[in-house]
Amino acid sequence: xxxxxxxxxxxxxxxxxxxxxxxxxxxxxxxxxxxxxxxxxxxxxxxxxxxxxxxxxxxxxxxxxxxxxxxxxxxxxxxxxxxxxxxxxxxxxxxxxxxxxxxxxxxxxxxxxxxxxxxxxxxxxxxxxxxxxxxxxxxxxxxxxxxxxxxxxxxxxxxxxxxxxxxxxxxxxxxxxxxxxxxxxxxxxxxxxxxxxxxxxxxxxxxxxxxxxxxxxxxxxxxxxxxxxxxxxxxxxxxxxxxxxxxxxxxxxxxxxxxxxxxxxxxxxxxxxxxxxxxxxxxxxxxxxxxxxxxxxxxxxxxxxxxxxxxxxxxxxxxxxxxxxxxxxxxxxxxxxxxxxxxxxxxxxxxxxxxxxxxxxxxxxxxxxxxxxxxxxxxxxxxxxxxxxxxxxxxxxxxxxxxxxxxxxxxxxxxxxxxxxxxxxxxxxxxxxxxxxxxxxxxxxxxxxxxxxxxxxxxxxxxxxxxxxxxxxxxxxxxxxxxxxxxxxxxxxxxxxxxxxxxxxxxxxxxxxxxxxxxxxxxxxxxxxxxxxxxxxxxxxxxxxxxxxxxxxxxxxxxxxxxxxxxxxxxxxxxxxxxxxxxxxxxxxxxxxxxxxxxxxxxxxxxxxxxxxxxxxxxxxxxxxxxxxxxxxxxxxxxxxxxxxxxxxxxxxxxxxxxxxxxxxxxxxxxxxxxxxxxxxxxxxxxxxxxxxxxxxxxxxxxxxxxxxxxxxxxxxxxxxxxxxxxxxxxxxxxxxxxxxxxxxxxxxxxxxxxxxxxxxxxxxxxxxxxxxxxxxxxxxxxxxxxxxxxxxxxxxxxxxxxxxxxxxxxxxxxxxxxxxxxxxxxxxxxxxxxxx
Numbered sequence: 087x088x089x090x091x092x093x094x095x096x097x098x099x100x101x102x103x104x105x106x107x108x109x110x111x112x113x114x115x116x117x118x119x120x121x122x123x124x125x126x127x128x129x130x131x132x133x134x135x136x137x138x139x140x141x142x143x144x145x146x147x148x149x150x151x152x153x154x155x156x157x158x159x160x161x162x163x164x165x166x167x168x169x170x171x172x173x174x175x176x177x178x179x180x181x182x183x184x185x186x187x188x189x190x191x192x193x194x195x196x197x198x199x200x201x202x203x204x205x206x207x208x209x210x211x212x213x214x215x216x217x218x219x220x221x222x223x224x225x226x227x228x229x230x231x232x233x234x235x236x237x238x239x240x241x242x243x244x245x246x247x248x249x250x251x252x253x254x255x256x257x258x259x260x261x262x263x264x265x266x267x268x269x270x271x272x273x274x275x276x277x278x279x280x281x282x283x284x285x286x287x288x289x290x291x292x293x294x295x296x297x298x299x300x301x302x303x304x305x306x307x308x309x310x311x312x313x314x315x316x317x318x319x320x321x322x323x324x325x326x327x328x329x330x331x332x333x334x335x336x337x338x339x340x341x342x343x344x345x346x347x348x349x350x351x352x353x354x355x356x357x358x359x360x361x362x363x364x365x366x367x368x369x370x371x372x373x374x375x376x377x378x379x380x381x382x383x384x385x386x387x388x389x390x391x392x393x394x395x396x397x398x399x400x401x402x403x404x405x406x407x408x409x410x411x412x413x414x415x416x417x418x419x420x421x422x423x424x425x426x427x428x429x430x431x432x433x434x435x436x437x438x439x440x441x442x443x444x445x446x447x448x449x450x451x452x453x454x455x456x457x458x459x460x461x462x463x464x465x466x467x468x469x470x471x472x473x474x475x476x477x478x479x480x481x482x483x484x485x486x487x488x489x490x491x492x493x494x495x496x497x498x499x500x501x502x503x504x505x506x507x508x509x510x511x512x513x514x515x516x517x518x519x520x521x522x523x524x525x526x527x528x529x530x531x532x533x534x535x536x537x538x539x540x541x542x543x544x545x546x547x548x549x550x551x552x553x554x555x556x557x558x559x560x561x562x563x564x565x566x567x568x569x570x571x572x573x574x575x576x577x578x579x580x581x582x583x584x585x586x587x588x589x590x591x592x593x594x595x596x597x598x599x600x601x602x603x604x605x606x607x608x609x610x611x612x613x614x615x616x617x618x619x620x621x622x623x624x625x626x627x628x629x630x631x632x633x634x635x636x637x638x639x640x641x642x643x644x645x646x647x648x649x650x651x652x653x654x655x656x657x658x659x660x661x662x663x664x665x666x667x668x669x670x671x672x673x674x675x676x677x678x679x680x681x682x683x684x685x686x687x688x689x690x691x692x693x694x695x696x697x698x699x700x701x702x703x704x705x706x707x708x709x710x711x712x713x714x715x716x717x718x719x720x721x722x723x724x725x726x727x728x729x730x731x732x733x734x735x736x737x738x739x740x741x742x743x744x745x746x747x748x749x750x751x752x753x754x755x756x757x758x759x760x761x762x763x764x765x766x767x768x769x770x771x772x773x774x775x776x777x778x779x780x781x782x783x784x785x786x787x788x789x790x791x792x793x794x795x796x797x798x799x800x801x802x803x804x805x806x807x808x809x810x811x812x813x814x815x816x817x818x819x820x821x822x823x824x825x826x827x828x829x830x831x832x833x834x835x836x837x838x839x840x841x842x843x844x845x846x847x848x849x850x851x852x853x854x855x856x857x858x859x860x861x862x863x864x865x866x867x868x869x870x871x872x873x874x875x876x877x878x879x880x881x882x883x884x885x886x887x888x889x890x891x892x893x894x895x896x897x898x899x900x901x902x903x904x905x906x907x908x909x910x911x912x913x914x915x916x917x918x919x920x921x922x923x
Contacts, residue, residue: 179221339371426463546568650691651691673685796873
């Protein structure tokens with residue numbers, strides 16, 4: 087057999103994946119690959135290549151180097167089967183890929199050199215061409231991306247499974263202070279990081295009916311006859327670890343129709359009808375998070391969730407079939423993590439596949455399901471714990487509803503044994519919500535069908551057991567655990583903050599991104615004046631970069647020597663951006679009233695998107711921009727206060743913002759933020775935190791010490807006590823002259839061009855019910871802000887505090903989090919890969 091034929095047949099000889107033409111890492115190797123792809127992948131003459139052409143060609147050349155490692159890894163796993171992690175998530179906010187992959191391979195300088203013959207003297211010109219992949223929205227999707235990177239960096243075989251959305255959630259524009267949503271056409275210029283695998287497509291059903299019968303052995307069987315079918319076409323994105331050979335994959339499913347074009351309908355003159363099935367099926371992967379404020383939107387969301395979960399589980403089973411491994415051994419080969427409730431239909435779908443397709447008996451199928459699945463809860467907010475009405479669920483997934491009923495029946499029998507005669511407990515634990523319109527409670531389904539349920543911060547996990555699922559925790563105490571979230575220091579420091587990365591490499595060694603706990607050694611330099619000066623210069627360089635962006639995009643000059651006070655995250659009332667906005671008005675009034683002595687000059691930076699249907703969140707954005715318009719136009723504020731709202735906040739912009747922040751605003755109502763990950767990114771980059779005892783703030787404060795964290799606000803217990811006593815927020819306004827003056831200014835239309843009604847829904851809610859205790863925490867928030875002013879005045883001490891934050895941030899690496907999942911939940915171990923000829 088010839089070498090070439092052997093490769094085609096999947097039998098590569100040793101070293102076949104280390105072809106220097108595709109895997110060489112020198113600048114010349116990259117230049118050769120870049121030119122080859124310009125000519126033969128893009129059909130461009132070298133002399134005519136523009137920046138987009140160079141971005142695409144360089145990306146293809148880098149992808150070649152990833153694929154050699156990926157293929158070698160799949161061959162090694164085939165030869166030495168082991169348990170693989172399957173991470174199921176509705177979103178993966180992976181961010182731009184070119185710069186990250188250059189960092190992973192260690193060839194940033196080589197790539198820059200390869201571009202110089204094309205007149206590119208700054209590689210940022212090419213990196214800036216890349217569109218933000220519209221595959222995620224907020225912290226949930228960014229956590230999934232960090233986890234995939236850490237899995238690869240720790241050399242743990244894994245596949246991420248999700249949806250290849252044609253359009254992201256939306257691009258955000260600010261017009262007259264309002265959020266305007268426009269289509270996120272992130273794929274319009276092509277995306278070089280995916281490889282389509284049509285031969286690995288899966289068929290997914292919806293609707294229809296079920297039929298039961300007895301097989302030849304007399305066993306009861308059910309056959310689902312769907313009314314609609316869609317095809318899931320996989321698109322694979324390589325995920326390389328940091329300076330290792332392990333290259334995992336993110337497999338994203340695109341929806342396609344089983345029959346794209348009906349010639350007979352077309353020829354009859356019904357031109358739309360001829361492609362109706364194609365349009366309907368492909369809607370499944372059109373957009374991230376369709377608005378669920380309508381019946382059609384809710385239907386599409388449920389269809390999306392079933393679509394990607396079914397494709398993913400079929401893919402796992404098919405991988406075993408291809409190797410002749412029986413379904414009974416499924417748990418030995420796959421550990422499946424459900425990232426929040428979106429993929430929790432996996433409990434019913436895996437049972438369906440095992441019962442109806444593999445013809446296993448119930449007990450065997452249930453044992454496999456519960457041995458494979460584990461569930462991460464990300465929220466205590468009721469609206470985020472998905473429920474699907476029985477009518478909708480049954481119309482789309484009739485077989486799954488039958489299975490859920492049976493799962494629930496058997497489960498409630500267990501509950502009755504522990505709580506005999508206690509119907510109240512049965513109602514609270516039942517997968518089916520019997521109150522009002524009956525519904526399937528997806529968090530309950532995930533909890534019943536998983537072997538572990540974890541929260542994402544110590545406080546959050548305690549509240550999951552104490553408040554959210556107390557009866558489940560009493561029934562299965564061993565099932566509940568905590569894994570505090572983490573973020574990758576590679577993207578968020580080594581890539582995003584190159585000057586700090588260089589200083590860290592020089593000071594504590596070039597391997598610090600692999601061993602983030604080594605950052606603790608920075609504490610030895612807390613009183614080294616020369617080092618602290620270099621540290622401060624790194625921060626100033628990052629602030630100058632962000633200031634340049636603000637000048638270009640908004641036409642506003644900001645002072646890099648002012649305190650950069652930053653709150654960037656999804657806009658939601660519980661995250662309390664409006665609390666921050668109120669304190670900005672208070673600062674504005676202090677300056678106008680001649681009471682600014684001791685105030686630090688500040689640039690207050692906001693950023694984040696509001697859900698299209700969330701009216702109050704969108705009003706908060708308009709409120710912030712109304713304040714910014716007034717403050718930034720007032721000469722009295724020059725050199726003292728600036729307010730910035732960064733539109734269309736995403737990973738790409740975050741790489742500018744996190745390194746530049748001096749102060750991180752983590753001010754959510756205590757008990758409502760599950761963890762937060764932005765707080766960790768700020769901390770790694772040396773920002774100090776002002777925050778409540780909420781989410782991972784608790785653990786950040788424990789790590790850095792009370793003196794290096796600006797704490798304010800009521801605790802979870804304090805919030806509960808406040809409400810139990812009958813919270814009357816209007817009394818807080820009456821009892822605080824400064825707060826009363828803030829409200830008077832808003833209600834006179836000072837920040838709305840004289841329109842006294844514009845922000846009335848916000849002020850009326852705060853005065854009337856204030857559901858997130860904004861006014862109750864306002865006074866203590868101002869006290870903490872005054873402490874920040876005093877801290878900023880002693881700049882050497884501030885730098886020592888900032889250094890302590892970075893030094894203690896190693897705990898919040900996603901490597902630590904993945905290590906805990908691997909040991910305590912998934913039972914997987916690293917599988918180092920050696921590639922050689």
